[in-house]
Amino acid sequence: MAKIVFKRPKYLKQAVFHYCPGCGHSIIHRLVAEVIEELDIGERVIGVPPAGCAVLAYNYLDVDMGEAAHGRAAAVATGIKRALPDRVVFTYQGDGDIAAIGTAETIHAANRGENVTVIFVNNGVYGMTGGQMAPTTLLGQDSTTTPGGRKSSRDGAPLDLSQMLTITQGSTYIERTAVNSVKNIQQTKKAIKKAFQVQLENLGFSMVEILSPCPTNWKLQPTEACKWVEEEMTKIFPIKILKDEIDRRRIDRSSSAKTQG
Amino acid sequence: MKNNKTLMRGSHIIAETAVRAGCRFYAGYPITPQNELTEYMASVMDKTEHGTFIQAESELAAVNMVIGAAMTGTRAMTSSSSPGVSLKQEGISFLAAQELPAVIVNTMRGGPGLGNIAPSQSDYFQATRGGGHGDYRTIVLAPATSQEMVDLTQKAFSYADLYRTPVMLLADGMLGQMMEPVELSEPIKLSDLPAKNWVLDGARNRPSRIIKSLLLDPVIEEELNWKLVRKYQVISEKIPAAETYLVEDARLVLIAYGTAARIAKGAIKKAREQGLKIGLCRPLTLWPFPKQILSALEQAGKEFLVFEMSTGQMLEDVQLALCKRDRIHFYGRPGGIVSTPDEIFKEAVALYYRQQLDRG
Numbered sequence: 001m002a003k004i005v006f007k008r009p010k011y012l013k014q015a016v017f018h019y020c021p022g023c024g025h026s027i028i029h030r031l032v033a034e035v036i037e038e039l040d041i042g043e044r045v046i047g048v049p050p051a052g053c054a055v056l057a058y059n060y061l062d063v064d065m066g067e068a069a070h071g072r073a074a075a076v077a078t079g080i081k082r083a084l085p086d087r088v089v090f091t092y093q094g095d096g097d098i099a100a101i102g103t104a105e106t107i108h109a110a111n112r113g114e115n116v117t118v119i120f121v122n123n124g125v126y127g128m129t130g131g132q133m134a135p136t137t138l139l140g141q142d143s144t145t146t147p148g149g150r151k152s153s154r155d156g157a158p159l160d161l162s163q164m165l166t167i168t169q170g171s172t173y174i175e176r177t178a179v180n181s182v183k184n185i186q187q188t189k190k191a192i193k194k195a196f197q198v199q200l201e202n203l204g205f206s207m208v209e210i211l212s213p214c215p216t217n218w219k220l221q222p223t224e225a226c227k228w229v230e231e232e233m234t235k236i237f238p239i240k241i242l243k244d245e246i247d248r249r250r251i252d253r254s255s256s257a258k259t260q261g
Numbered sequence: 262m263k264n265n266k267t268l269m270r271g272s273h274i275i276a277e278t279a280v281r282a283g284c285r286f287y288a289g290y291p292i293t294p295q296n297e298l299t300e301y302m303a304s305v306m307d308k309t310e311h312g313t314f315i316q317a318e319s320e321l322a323a324v325n326m327v328i329g330a331a332m333t334g335t336r337a338m339t340s341s342s343s344p345g346v347s348l349k350q351e352g353i354s355f356l357a358a359q360e361l362p363a364v365i366v367n368t369m370r371g372g373p374g375l376g377n378i379a380p381s382q383s384d385y386f387q388a389t390r391g392g393g394h395g396d397y398r399t400i401v402l403a404p405a406t407s408q409e410m411v412d413l414t415q416k417a418f419s420y421a422d423l424y425r426t427p428v429m430l431l432a433d434g435m436l437g438q439m440m441e442p443v444e445l446s447e448p449i450k451l452s453d454l455p456a457k458n459w460v461l462d463g464a465r466n467r468p469s470r471i472i473k474s475l476l477l478d479p480v481i482e483e484e485l486n487w488k489l490v491r492k493y494q495v496i497s498e499k500i501p502a503a504e505t506y507l508v509e510d511a512r513l514v515l516i517a518y519g520t521a522a523r524i525a526k527g528a529i530k531k532a533r534e535q536g537l538k539i540g541l542c543r544p545l546t547l548w549p550f551p552k553q554i555l556s557a558l559e560q561a562g563k564e565f566l567v568f569e570m571s572t573g574q575m576l577e578d579v580q581l582a583l584c585k586r587d588r589i590h591f592y593g594r595p596g597g598i599v600s601t602p603d604e605i606f607k608e609a610v611a612l613y614y615r616q617q618l619d620r621g
Contacts (some may be wrong), residue, residue: 044463048329051475058471062584064461066332067473069355072325079337080461083286087463105325108318185297261519 011046013062021185022222024179024212028121029060031189032177034091036063039196045082045088046090050071050102052094053127071102074109078242088199090117096126098101099161105210106161110205113170118194118207122163123214124233131217135159138236143217158236162209166243172204174243178211178234180226194246203249211237266442272297274407274443275366278414279338280305280312281448284364286337288315288323290369292345293378294434294524300339311451320345324352324365328592329558330463331361332472334460336418340366342434344375345386346390346392353427354393356488358474360459362421364414365399366430368437371597379521379597380434388431389548395567397495400428403518413448413545422454424496431547433570435520435599438578496549503551504543505558509535511540512618514558515608516579517568518544520599525568527602528609533605547575552582559583564616566609570600609619 012033013018015048017026037041042063044114049057058065068076073091081089098120109116125143126132127162133143133150136158150158162226167173177188188210194207211233213225220228266483271278276298279287287306289299299316306314313330323339327396330337341349346367356363369382371377375570388401400420402413410432417428460469476482504522507529508514517525524542532539542558544551565588567576579589592608594600613619 031517043465046332046461046463055473055475058473062464062469064464064469065471065473066329066461067359067471067475068328069325072321072328074350075322075325076329076332078315078322079286079288079326079331080333081329082315082326083330083333083335084462104318105322112315179321246347 013060014045015199017060018056019053021176021214022213022215022225023120024123024210026108027179027185028119028188028212029057031185031192032119033061033187034054035193035196038193039200041196042089044086045090048077048080048089048091050091050093050097051128052097054092054094054121057092069134071097071100072105073097074102074105074114074118075084078109078112078114080113081116085115090119090196092119093121094127095120095122095124095136096134101158103161107168110165110171110207113166113172113204113215115199115204116206117131119192120207120209121212122209122237123212125217127214128215133177134238135161135235136231147261159204160237162207162242165207165221168205170205171207171243172245172249173206174209174212176209176237176239178229180211180213180229184239191215198246201250203253209237266446268440268442269407270297270438271407271410271432271438271523272437273301274410275414275432275495276301276305277341278446279364279447280309281376281420282334282415282418283449283451283454284328284418285311285451286313286335288317288326288339290317290320290323290341290345292342295340295342295366295437298366298368320348321351323468326353327363328355328359328361331356331363334457334462336362336422338364338366340368342368342370343372343381346384346387349467350387350393351397354391354397355474357397357399358395358485360425361427361472362425363427364417364421364430364437367425369431370431371595373575377597378388378434380570380599381595381597382433382519382570383557383595384431385569385571386549388429389550397489398548400424400426400496400539401431401540401621402428403431403545403618404436404541405519407443407450409545410436411443411446420500424492426492430572431519433520460614464600469523469542471573473613491561498536500546500550501543501551502551503554504539506543508540508558508563510538511563513536513540513566513613514557514563515539515541515566515568515605515609516544516575518547518575521568524600524602525605528605530548531553531602531606532609537610537619539609539613544575550578552584555579555582560584561587564588564590564612564618565592566592566612569606571595
């Protein structure tokens with residue numbers, strides 16, 4: 001009998017993705033579903049998708065999902081996690097959602113060290129509304145509200161929210177990855193898994209920012225979009241671990257346990 | 262009989278009663294004149310099993326944290342005062358759409374804008390007309406005494422759970438600050454509450470659940486709206502409540518709620534001493550508005566004087582409830598001015614003689 005090497009993850013519904021050809025969301029959904037299955041947390045995980053292309057994540061991920069208003073995912077996730085501390089809570093947010101309208105909620109959830117995991121999909125535009133400028137849109141990048149390209153004098157420069165979050169005391173693990181190549185997809189899965197593991201160990205706020213192609217709004221072919229991620233986006237948003245205090249938190253944890261004991 | 266009464270501040274009564282009514286999640290943000298409620302919650306939740314207190318980064322975050330807690334089936338509350346409640350409107354619309362139970366306290370202050378911190382009733386429209394976007398209603402309860410803050414806080418949590426809808430307790434700076442003797446309710450057992458079969462707690466031994474309000478298909482969105490309407494019709498039949506005071510023989514009935522009703526009562530007592538037949542109708546539910554109670558008074562031939570600490574907002578509900586417009590009069594003071602009983606007395610007496618009610 002042939003060995004099964006590729007199958008639908010247990011927590012991905014039998015549904016056809018509505019996402020545009022070449023969009024990164026379908027890949028990231030799959031990675032999240034695979035990680036949930038591998039960590040065996042499908043029966044205690046609760047996801048929070050806010051407004052944006054990814055709000056429809058609940059049509060695909062077969063786990064409990066509670067929709068948030070635009071920008072409010074970190075606050076809703078805080079409410080869920082504090083009420084049910086033994087459940088695993090994650091948000092799945094776009095760049096406009098997390099780095100513009102939801103900046104305050106995100107920074108303060110990270111600063112409080114909320115023990116939740118954030119999947120932050122950065123495609124440099126507002127996708128669902130038709131390709132307007134996002135806080136992450138690159139300088140010179142065309143969008144429907146930056147015709148002729150984003151200018152710092154008028155529009156401000158791209159905002160690196162992940163870097164900002166590293167200085168919050170409560171954030172434990174923040175990594176930036178991409179889904180534009182097989183190698184990067186594999187790294188993204190590792191990062192997502194690590195982020196969930198941080199939560200499972202009660203070590204604090206974890207986040208993975210994923211650079212994700214949006215060929216439709218970038219007006220590129222899918223393959224060109226993947227190349228653009230590599231050649232342009234990573235210059236401003238370098239792929240790397242931005243913060244990893246997992247070991248330090250473990251040590252803090254065990255020494256405070258000793259003190260209390 | 263043992264006297265179980267204690268002397269407590271209004272804001273503390275609401276907070277303590279909420280915990281006794283099973284509230285285990287509170288998120289708030291500082292704003293005067295209701296900080297005492299938030300501060301009380303900060304100390305009591307830490308001592309309460311499974312209790313959570315969060316000082317949020319904004320009113321918006323606070324109400325959205327409450328949404329998250331409500332999704333898990335936890336009895337949850339947030340509180341604020343007028344400008345802060347404006348910020349919560351987004352969340353209240355989502356609570357209504359996602360059919361989530363939660364309690365929101367508005368300790369009203371003078372407005373619009375930043376206004377002031379004096380007691381006011383200027384948020385009646387915002388509270389009763391939905392406030393946020395979309396075709397929805399919010400149950401609005403208006404206490405006037407400390408004891409009612411106990412009763413209505415308990416009811417707020419019961420109604421929220423029963424009807425899966427946000428409930429607003431509408432108080433004002435006076436009610437929040439004043440101290441009166443009160444008999445607190447007995448703490449409920451969380452295990453006695455009916456199980457909720459819709460919560461998000463991880464899909465163990467059941468299909469996964471979604472709580473959402475994005476309904477891209479207008480046919481489905483329309484059905485949600487009609488479903489909410491059917492629920493609101495049930496609520497409108499079941500819960501309207503008002504206190505009537507000396508209305509039997511009254512020729513003039515004052516209509517007021519909350520602090521304004523207490524002031525009106527003072528004026529009525531004085532009028533009665535002088536033989537003037539004046540009474541009071543005091544709505545306890547502002548939505549649903551107790552139309553039938555008012556309608557019965559109209560049919561009994563009474564004249565009405567609506568008194569509010571605003572320029573006339575509940576007035577419109579009275580006008581909608583009654584047929585004879587020329588029998589409805591209004592007196593109000595906005596901006597955080599609290600009228601004295603004498604002021605209302607003079608206004609009521611002038612109306613009484615002007616309309617020749619003494620000869621009726």
